[in-house]
Each structure stands twice: as C-alpha cells, then as structure tokens.
Amino acid sequence: MAVGELSNYVTLSAVLFFLGVAGVILRRNPLVMLMGVELMLNASNLALVAFSRAWGSMVGHIFAFLVITVAAAEAAIGLAIIVVVFHRSARVDVDDVTILKG
Amino acid sequence: MITAAALQHAITAADWEALRPIIWIAGGALAVLLFDLCLPRGAHRISSVLLGVTSLVWAGGFLVRNYHTPYAAFGGAFLSDGFSVVFQGAIVLATLLSLLFVYTFEERISSAGAVALLLWAASGAMLMTGAGNLLILFLGLELLSLALYALCGMASRRAAREAALKYLLLSSMASAVMLYGMVLLFGVTGSVNFSAFLAPPPGNPLYLVALGLFYVGVAFKLGLVPFHIWMPDVFEGAPLPVTAFMSVATKAGMLAVLARIIYVATPAGLANKVLLPIWVVAALSMIIGNLAALSQSNLKRLLAYSGIGQIGYIVAAFAGATALGLRYALFYLLAYLFMTLGAFAVIAALSDQADEGARLVSYAGLAHRRPMLAAAMSFFLIGLAGLPPTVGFMGKLLLLSSVLNAGYISLAVLLIVGTAISIYAYAKIIRVMYAPMRHEVVAGAMSATWPLPWIAIAICSVAVLGLGLYPLVPSAVLPLVK
Amino acid sequence: MLFWFLAVALIASAVAVVTAAKPVYSVIALLAHFVTLAVVYVSLSAEFLAVTQILVYSGAILILFLFVIALLSSGVDSFEVGPDRLPKLPMPALFALVITLVAIVFSAAHAFAHVLPVITPTSQLAVGSAAAFGSVATFGAMLFTSQLLPFEITALILMVAVIGVVVLAGDHATLTPPDHERLRAIRRREREAILREGEAS
Known part of the structure; x- marks a missing residue:
C-alpha cells in the first residue's frame, strides 16, 4: 500500500488537534467540550501512529493504546461529573455555572 | 519481531523493589475499600484513615531503604534515584497529613472511596516523580488527574461540583496539549526515553515546538502564572482534604517532572532557549500570585494564590539548572509542605461540615476564642512569609543564595519583592485574628471536632520550627541518567 | 490518493x-471521525490499533456519550444548547477558514519535512507474517515484556475510573440543594457582627 510522506500525516494531525482545541475553547456545552478533548487525543494518536511507522518502532503503538485506555477512563469520569452537575437542571451550559466566577 | 531485545527486559525482583512504596499505597487503597465493606457503618471513617495512614507509613519505610540504592527499574522506565525518592517522600508526607482532615467530608460521602482515591492519586504523583519515559509520565499524570476530578466533585454543594467540572474540562485540555508535546518529542527523537532527548537532531525547530507544548502543560498543572486562573476556583470549591492534597502532592509530582526535564533531558546547546521561559514564568508567578493574595477574603483562595507564589520561588531555583538549586528547591518544597499543610490543619480544626472554616470573617478575633489555633495559624503564616525563626526563612535564604549563585540577580530581586508583598497579605490575616473583639462573632463553625487536625498541627509546628533551626538539606538528589 | 480522501473526511x-447544533449530531460526526481514523491506522499498518479504535471508541465511549445525552434530555422539556461563543459563520466562510488553517499548518510542516524521518516502505516490513510490524503478536509481545509497567498502571487507571464514578454518582437520593435557610441565617449574623465591629471602632 502506498504510504505518503510523513509531513502530510503530521499536518493532518495538527489540523485535527487545532479543531479539537477550538471545540473546547469556543463551545459552551460541556458534552461538546469533552468531545473536543477526545478529538485532541485522537489527533495525538494519529501523529503517534505515523511517527511509529516512520521510525519502525512500535512504542508509538503502545503509547496510542494507552492513550485510548486513558481516554475511556476520562470520558467515564467526565460524563459522571456532567450528570451530577446537570441532572437536576434542564440546561447543559457552562455559562449557567455562575457561583464560581474566576 | 519477538526479538532478543524484547526478552532482555526480563523483570527481576529488584524492579518490583523500586516500585514497592507505590505498590503498598495502591494496595492500601484496595484494603480501605475492602474493610469498608466488612466493618459496621460507624467504623468507616476511622478504619479508612487508619488503614490509609498505615500503608503510607509502610511505604515511607521502603522509601528510606530505596534512598541509598538508586536503581533504574523496568529497563529505565521507572527511576528510583535519590531525586525521585525525596519527591516521593514529600508526596507521602503530604498525603498522610491530608488524610487527617478526612472527617471534614460531608457525612454522606463515602470516606473509604475518598481515601482510596486520594491514595491512588498519590501513587500517580509518585509514578511521575520516577518516570524515565513518556509513557509512565503520561499514565502517572492521568492517574493523578482522574482521581482528582472525582475527588473535587465529592460534595453536595453545587459550587464544589461546578469547580470539578471546570477543573475537568480545563485540565484534560492541558493534559492533551502536553500529550501532543510528548508525541512530537517522540516524533523528533524516535524514542520515548528522557535520556534520548539529550541529543535531538541538530537544528530541528520541531523539538522546540514540542518542548513548548510540554511546558504549557506543566505550567498549567503547576498553576504558574499565565495558566493559573483555574486554581483559586478549584481550591475554594474542592473539599478541604482534597485542596490540601492538591496544594502540595500534585505540585510535587509535576515539579519532579519539570526538574527531570531541565536537569536530565535538556541538551547543552539549547539550555538558554529552554530556561528563558522558565525564568519568565517563575518571575510572573512570584509577583502576581502574591499580589492577588492581598485581596482575598477566603483562606482557601488565599492559600491558592500564595501557593502560586511559593511554587514560583521553587521554579526560580530550577531556572539556573544548577545542582545547588535542585537541592535547595527540594528543601524549600519540604518547607512549603509543612507550612501550607499546617495552615490547612488549622482551617480543618475550625471547619464544620458546611466548610465554613475557610472564610476570613470567621477568623475575626480568633485569638480571644481559640488562642492556640490563632497562634498556630500565625506561626505558619509567618513561615509562609519567610520570616525567622521558621523554616520558611531558612528555605528562602537558601533559595536566594542558589538563584544568586546561578547568576540571576534580577530574579533574586524579584524574589525579594514577591516576599515583601506576601508579608502584607499574611499580616492582614494575623491582624484580623488578633483584633480586639467586642462582640461574639458568630459562625456555624468552631465546633469541637476530632483530635486529628491537632496531630497535623503538632507535626507541622515541630517541623517548621525544627527544620528552621537545623536545616537538613537532602544531599544525594541528582537525578539518575539512564 | 487514499490519504487525501481520508484527510478530507477527517477534517470535515x-x-x-x-x-x-445539537450534541447528538456531534456524536454522530465523532463516530464518522473515529471510523475514518481507524482506516488511516490500517493504511499505516497499525492493525491492532485500528480494531481497538473501533471497539473502544466507537463501541464504548460514544455509546456512553449517547446514554448521557439521553439521560439528560429525558424528564425535561427539551435539551437546549446554551449560547455558544462560536460565531455563526456562513458555510463558505467556515470552509475558507478551515482551508486557511490547513494551508498554514501544511506549509509549516513542510518547512519541517527535511528533519522528519522518512516512512519505511511497506515492502521493507515483514508484512503478512505473524511477527509483522503492527500485528497483534508483536504488539502483545511488547506489551507484556518491555512495556509491562505501563500496562500494569492502566489497571490502576481503570480502577480509579470505576471507583470515581461509583462514588460520584452512586448516591443519588441525597442530591439535595444545600440548606439555604441556614446558610442565609449564618451570613446575616456575620454581617451584623461585622457592622457592630465597625461601629465600635
């Protein structure tokens, strides 16, 4: 299978990472913000797999596997906190979080 | 590809020996949960605290043994050197003292769950201190962070849960940024080991980009100044034992990572470029953290801002990348540990479960109602301000000498300015406590509580005074290169 | 050619x-993203990771998201999305923005291209054999020998997730708001005390 240049993959992962950052910074819905974090983690994984292939070292695959595990745990805890905060109120919106204004 | 190289990593007993303190603590958490199932409801709190303290003390014993036998376990994945053992010791001490405040959790919170999560968070921080490659570093960091997200949300007050949500979203983003930096480091060097970063391909700008992203993550988790905004909110919202844990143990884990990157994995040619941002961030934290502490009316927020300044002092000692700086920074970390946790112990002694012991109003005229507590609080605040005869004075003197020794005169001046500002902030609280009181100030707090915080106060007072008179600076702390 | 097709799908x-507009649409888009990413992994000979990606991300994490969306929108009138900071851009402007972003990063990455390693052609990897690059056998051997410690730590991380969620969400009956009456009374008494202090001095 033809595999392109490494810089193409790095570019792609950087763009996806920025889109994830945009999701966290620009959106106010905690669910979408959490999905933005997942996008960022996946962008890291893409870069890991590409680098791993380029160096011919499978450590990157192990790293990506660990990131997937951590992402699952993080999603579980994050969603639990979102449920605990918002279960009683209809709206899911960080701007409603007014008691603690930095 | 099941090569001989893979099988070379045959795991021996010595590898597990290096990890034994962490295994004891993580296993202790399981024991806490098991006993919680078996014992009657009335015994839950005391059994959790006792088991937690036992496993921490036990782990401390193994740490003392490991201090003199540096070893690179699991093929260099976990480095049990003098450097990491001292940091691990600080984390164990901080966790132990934080456990003594567990009764300030609300009644409905499962204290076993809280203690177990605190112990796991501590083992995550300890893994970070000894991490020899990026995998262990990332996993230790996430173990610590995940446990903290859950711990911050463990209160029925809405403010606490909202703080937990904010912390979760911001901190997981910071973790992801740091992870991307790690990935680029791997991409540039082809290795995940810290030792490989000493010789990056020459003239590679991507290496600096990677280190930059990495440092952003570190600065966020340490709460250094451009990335500190989350700290006061989370410190105020989180339950008291969690705040106490976060103020020292979390910082110790991340400081260890920062120190290892600076001391082991910074190529000589790039040292100037790498150390400059650390200089700037340390200077900003010392000034802005202490300035913001001036106007706080909640002691937890005040300790958050003061913590920003204090961590700034420690990072300032790293900025020179001298061996002396590392030793004195470690000493100051111990000093900060006892002073801050002592102050938290006083807050714990004054808190009831509605967590009202942290508001400054409750301290008006404290000296007339609870003279011992007021005296203890003043003593710890004097220490944080860096005045003699406390360990704060001695530690700051040593830090100053190491900063001057590294040739950073302007940074030393900023350190003195930051200290001067902080004296005002702490003096304000002491004045409130000793102001003459004509009327009984009410507070739901001030109820009689367990003797546990008093134990913490006693330990911290003795340490703050004792280390101030006889500074025991750890000697064998240079990180092991593998 | 395959790469460019996948890249466009991933970015889109x-x-x-x-x-x-709604979180549930985000989840669907995320599903498409993850599946496409799995295809990219296969093209980079990371077969085991591709399978894990589908099973864990699409199978577990996204379902969790869907459950929470369902939980939070049931029992209330509608699942509102609050005011976002995301400006309402027309589609062409959004398109132009993304293209610009791609162009900037692409040129930056190509400036770095000479310092990056070259991807080993597939022909030089032992494809097809059980011990190939990226195969389950190689992955497993590595995970249980040289990378044993990280693997053991993941056990702790999953434990933290389980206990954390149980402790956070287990005790729903007591999810009551704080005792406002009592808090207000305490605040009032405090205010009065401070006022008295001020008068006296």
Whole structure:
C-alpha cells in the first residue's frame, strides 16, 4: 500500500488537534467540550501512529493504546461529573455555572 | 519481531523493589475499600484513615531503604534515584497529613472511596516523580488527574461540583496539549526515553515546538502564572482534604517532572532557549500570585494564590539548572509542605461540615476564642512569609543564595519583592485574628471536632520550627541518567 | 490518493463535531471521525490499533456519550444548547477558514519535512507474517515484556475510573440543594457582627 510522506500525516494531525482545541475553547456545552478533548487525543494518536511507522518502532503503538485506555477512563469520569452537575437542571451550559466566577 | 531485545527486559525482583512504596499505597487503597465493606457503618471513617495512614507509613519505610540504592527499574522506565525518592517522600508526607482532615467530608460521602482515591492519586504523583519515559509520565499524570476530578466533585454543594467540572474540562485540555508535546518529542527523537532527548537532531525547530507544548502543560498543572486562573476556583470549591492534597502532592509530582526535564533531558546547546521561559514564568508567578493574595477574603483562595507564589520561588531555583538549586528547591518544597499543610490543619480544626472554616470573617478575633489555633495559624503564616525563626526563612535564604549563585540577580530581586508583598497579605490575616473583639462573632463553625487536625498541627509546628533551626538539606538528589 | 480522501473526511467530520447544533449530531460526526481514523491506522499498518479504535471508541465511549445525552434530555422539556461563543459563520466562510488553517499548518510542516524521518516502505516490513510490524503478536509481545509497567498502571487507571464514578454518582437520593435557610441565617449574623465591629471602632 502506498504510504505518503510523513509531513502530510503530521499536518493532518495538527489540523485535527487545532479543531479539537477550538471545540473546547469556543463551545459552551460541556458534552461538546469533552468531545473536543477526545478529538485532541485522537489527533495525538494519529501523529503517534505515523511517527511509529516512520521510525519502525512500535512504542508509538503502545503509547496510542494507552492513550485510548486513558481516554475511556476520562470520558467515564467526565460524563459522571456532567450528570451530577446537570441532572437536576434542564440546561447543559457552562455559562449557567455562575457561583464560581474566576 | 519477538526479538532478543524484547526478552532482555526480563523483570527481576529488584524492579518490583523500586516500585514497592507505590505498590503498598495502591494496595492500601484496595484494603480501605475492602474493610469498608466488612466493618459496621460507624467504623468507616476511622478504619479508612487508619488503614490509609498505615500503608503510607509502610511505604515511607521502603522509601528510606530505596534512598541509598538508586536503581533504574523496568529497563529505565521507572527511576528510583535519590531525586525521585525525596519527591516521593514529600508526596507521602503530604498525603498522610491530608488524610487527617478526612472527617471534614460531608457525612454522606463515602470516606473509604475518598481515601482510596486520594491514595491512588498519590501513587500517580509518585509514578511521575520516577518516570524515565513518556509513557509512565503520561499514565502517572492521568492517574493523578482522574482521581482528582472525582475527588473535587465529592460534595453536595453545587459550587464544589461546578469547580470539578471546570477543573475537568480545563485540565484534560492541558493534559492533551502536553500529550501532543510528548508525541512530537517522540516524533523528533524516535524514542520515548528522557535520556534520548539529550541529543535531538541538530537544528530541528520541531523539538522546540514540542518542548513548548510540554511546558504549557506543566505550567498549567503547576498553576504558574499565565495558566493559573483555574486554581483559586478549584481550591475554594474542592473539599478541604482534597485542596490540601492538591496544594502540595500534585505540585510535587509535576515539579519532579519539570526538574527531570531541565536537569536530565535538556541538551547543552539549547539550555538558554529552554530556561528563558522558565525564568519568565517563575518571575510572573512570584509577583502576581502574591499580589492577588492581598485581596482575598477566603483562606482557601488565599492559600491558592500564595501557593502560586511559593511554587514560583521553587521554579526560580530550577531556572539556573544548577545542582545547588535542585537541592535547595527540594528543601524549600519540604518547607512549603509543612507550612501550607499546617495552615490547612488549622482551617480543618475550625471547619464544620458546611466548610465554613475557610472564610476570613470567621477568623475575626480568633485569638480571644481559640488562642492556640490563632497562634498556630500565625506561626505558619509567618513561615509562609519567610520570616525567622521558621523554616520558611531558612528555605528562602537558601533559595536566594542558589538563584544568586546561578547568576540571576534580577530574579533574586524579584524574589525579594514577591516576599515583601506576601508579608502584607499574611499580616492582614494575623491582624484580623488578633483584633480586639467586642462582640461574639458568630459562625456555624468552631465546633469541637476530632483530635486529628491537632496531630497535623503538632507535626507541622515541630517541623517548621525544627527544620528552621537545623536545616537538613537532602544531599544525594541528582537525578539518575539512564 | 487514499490519504487525501481520508484527510478530507477527517477534517470535515471534525468540523462537524465542533459546529453541530445539537450534541447528538456531534456524536454522530465523532463516530464518522473515529471510523475514518481507524482506516488511516490500517493504511499505516497499525492493525491492532485500528480494531481497538473501533471497539473502544466507537463501541464504548460514544455509546456512553449517547446514554448521557439521553439521560439528560429525558424528564425535561427539551435539551437546549446554551449560547455558544462560536460565531455563526456562513458555510463558505467556515470552509475558507478551515482551508486557511490547513494551508498554514501544511506549509509549516513542510518547512519541517527535511528533519522528519522518512516512512519505511511497506515492502521493507515483514508484512503478512505473524511477527509483522503492527500485528497483534508483536504488539502483545511488547506489551507484556518491555512495556509491562505501563500496562500494569492502566489497571490502576481503570480502577480509579470505576471507583470515581461509583462514588460520584452512586448516591443519588441525597442530591439535595444545600440548606439555604441556614446558610442565609449564618451570613446575616456575620454581617451584623461585622457592622457592630465597625461601629465600635
């Protein structure tokens, strides 16, 4: 299978990472913000797999596997906190979080 | 590809020996949960605290043994050197003292769950201190962070849960940024080991980009100044034992990572470029953290801002990348540990479960109602301000000498300015406590509580005074290169 | 050619995740994103990771998201999305923005291209054999020998997730708001005390 240049993959992962950052910074819905974090983690994984292939070292695959595990745990805890905060109120919106204004 | 190289990593007993303190603590958490199932409801709190303290003390014993036998376990994945053992010791001490405040959790919170999560968070921080490659570093960091997200949300007050949500979203983003930096480091060097970063391909700008992203993550988790905004909110919202844990143990884990990157994995040619941002961030934290502490009316927020300044002092000692700086920074970390946790112990002694012991109003005229507590609080605040005869004075003197020794005169001046500002902030609280009181100030707090915080106060007072008179600076702390 | 097709699909789905009007649309877009990413993994000979990606991300994490969306929208009138800071851009402007972003990063990455390693051609990897690069056998051997410690630590991380969720969400009966009456009374008494202090001095 033809595999392109490494810089193409790095570019792609950087763009996806920025889109994830945009999701966290620009959106106010905690669910979408959490999905933005997942996008960022996946962008890291893409870069890991590409680098791993380029160096011919499978450590990157192990790293990506660990990131997937951590992402699952993080999603579980994050969603639990979102449920605990918002279960009683209809709206899911960080701007409603007014008691603690930095 | 099941090569001989893979099988070379045959795991021996010595590898597990290096990890034994962490295994004891993580296993202790399981024991806490098991006993919680078996014992009657009335015994839950005391059994959790006792088991937690036992496993921490036990782990401390193994740490003392490991201090003199540096070893690179699991093929260099976990480095049990003098450097990491001292940091691990600080984390164990901080966790132990934080456990003594567990009764300030609300009644409905499962204290076993809280203690177990605190112990796991501590083992995550300890893994970070000894991490020899990026995998262990990332996993230790996430173990610590995940446990903290859950711990911050463990209160029925809405403010606490909202703080937990904010912390979760911001901190997981910071973790992801740091992870991307790690990935680029791997991409540039082809290795995940810290030792490989000493010789990056020459003239590679991507290496600096990677280190930059990495440092952003570190600065966020340490709460250094451009990335500190989350700290006061989370410190105020989180339950008291969690705040106490976060103020020292979390910082110790991340400081260890920062120190290892600076001391082991910074190529000589790039040292100037790498150390400059650390200089700037340390200077900003010392000034802005202490300035913001001036106007706080909640002691937890005040300790958050003061913590920003204090961590700034420690990072300032790293900025020179001298061996002396590392030793004195470690000493100051111990000093900060006892002073801050002592102050938290006083807050714990004054808190009831509605967590009202942290508001400054409750301290008006404290000296007339609870003279011992007021005296203890003043003593710890004097220490944080860096005045003699406390360990704060001695530690700051040593830090100053190491900063001057590294040739950073302007940074030393900023350190003195930051200290001067902080004296005002702490003096304000002491004045409130000793102001003459004509009327009984009410507070739901001030109820009689367990003797546990008093134990913490006693330990911290003795340490703050004792280390101030006889500074025991750890000697064998240079990180092991593998 | 395959790469460019996948790249466009990945970027488009990521944009959809960020801009979707409802979280449930975001989840669908994220699903498309993850599946496409799995295809990219296969093309980079990371077969085991591709399978894990589908099973864990699409199978577990996204379902969890869907459950929470369902939980939070049941029992209330509608699942509102609050005011976002995301500006309402017309589609062409959004398109132009993404293209600009791609161009900037692409040129930056190509400036770095000479310092990056070259990807080993597939022909030089032992493809097809059980011990090939990226195969389950190699992955497993590595995970249980040289990378044993990280693997053991993941056990702790999953434990923290389980206990954390149980402790956070287990005790729903007591999810009551704080005792406002009592808090207000304490605050009032305090205010009065401070006022008295001020008068006296």
